[in-house]
Amino acid sequence: MNAAKRREIFLRLQAANPHPATELEYRTPFELLVAVILSAQATDKSVNLATHELFPVAHTPRKMLDLGEAGLREYVQRIGLYQTKAKHIIEMCRMLLELHGSEVPQTREALEALPGVGRKTANVILNTAFGQPTIAVDTHIFRVSNRTGLAPGKTVLAVEQKLMKVVPDAFKQDAHHWLILHGRYVCTARKPKCRECIISDLCEYKDKVF
Numbered sequence: 001m002n003a004a005k006r007r008e009i010f011l012r013l014q015a016a017n018p019h020p021a022t023e024l025e026y027r028t029p030f031e032l033l034v035a036v037i038l039s040a041q042a043t044d045k046s047v048n049l050a051t052h053e054l055f056p057v058a059h060t061p062r063k064m065l066d067l068g069e070a071g072l073r074e075y076v077q078r079i080g081l082y083q084t085k086a087k088h089i090i091e092m093c094r095m096l097l098e099l100h101g102s103e104v105p106q107t108r109e110a111l112e113a114l115p116g117v118g119r120k121t122a123n124v125i126l127n128t129a130f131g132q133p134t135i136a137v138d139t140h141i142f143r144v145s146n147r148t149g150l151a152p153g154k155t156v157l158a159v160e161q162k163l164m165k166v167v168p169d170a171f172k173q174d175a176h177h178w179l180i181l182h183g184r185y186v187c188t189a190r191k192p193k194c195r196e197c198i199i200s201d202l203c204e205y206k207d208k209v210f
Contacts, residue, residue: 001149001204003166009150009199010171013178016198020177022128024048029104029129030096031055034064034089036124037116042079050076061093061102088116106130120156123176133172135163140183141176147187149204 023044026032031051038047054075058064064072072086079085092114096102104125105111111122123136137145137160145151151162167175186193194200194208 003168005202006150006166007168009148009202010168010175010178012198012202013182014171014174017178017181020174020181022124022177025051027055028059029125030061031059032129033092033104033114033117033121033125036121037089037092038076038079038085040085040121041081046079050079061096065090065093065097085116091115092117104129106132119160123160127173127176131173133169135160135167135172135176135179137163138180139189140187141179143189144179144183144187147192147203147205148199 022032024032024035024039025048026035034054035047035051038050054072057075058067058072069086069090072089073082076082076086095114096104100110105114106126108119108122108126111117111125112119117125120136120138123134126132127134127136135141137156141163142153142156142159145159145163146153151159151166153159153162163175164172171178182199186197192205192209194203194205195210197203200208
């Protein structure tokens with residue numbers, strides 16, 4: 001795919017959704033971090049249902065730590081892998097208090113050193129909480145990037161590196177949200193909605209569904 005076509009894709013996505021945002025509900029970087037950890041292999045809807053009850057009770061590292069692992073499990077037990085996630089979040093809160101003055105760090109290295117935080121989660125926090133032009137590649141973005149020809153790659157890291165190279169700087173801040181929403185609602189896994197797609201004529205997928 002050439003640069004002109006890539007630019008047109010993002011121009012159209014921007015025109016359709018000028019101010020894209022995560023569907024996770026949060027008010028602070030800490031709440032976003034907790035929500036993103038909980039969202040692994042879970043829907044944003046299920047996470048929002050849990051955090052709607054959790055955050056009024058524990059919205060800081062100290063309050064979450066005081067809640068304890070058993071207490072946290074009560075709020076997140078309907079989310080997949082909730083026991084492991086609860087353990088990671090409590091350990092993460094302890095590290096935030098001991099090493100970062102209760103604040104969420106703003107560097108990739110410090111974020112990835114936290115329990116339950118991998119590269120994708122770190123990218124989400126850097127982008128969404130702190131406004132850095134990172135692109136977190138999840139299953140939706142991986143699929144869209146490969147299927148359309150926008151940024152093909154065999155691994156998540158390869159796709160991320162390709163996107164960072166080929167996405168025009170003007171669109172990098174919001175590219176993550178545009179692509180994830182496109183993959184979630186239009187370029188779906190089983191049957192892409194090519195008839196509804198605003199970039200179908202630019203897409204290089206050979207098996208379009210009309």
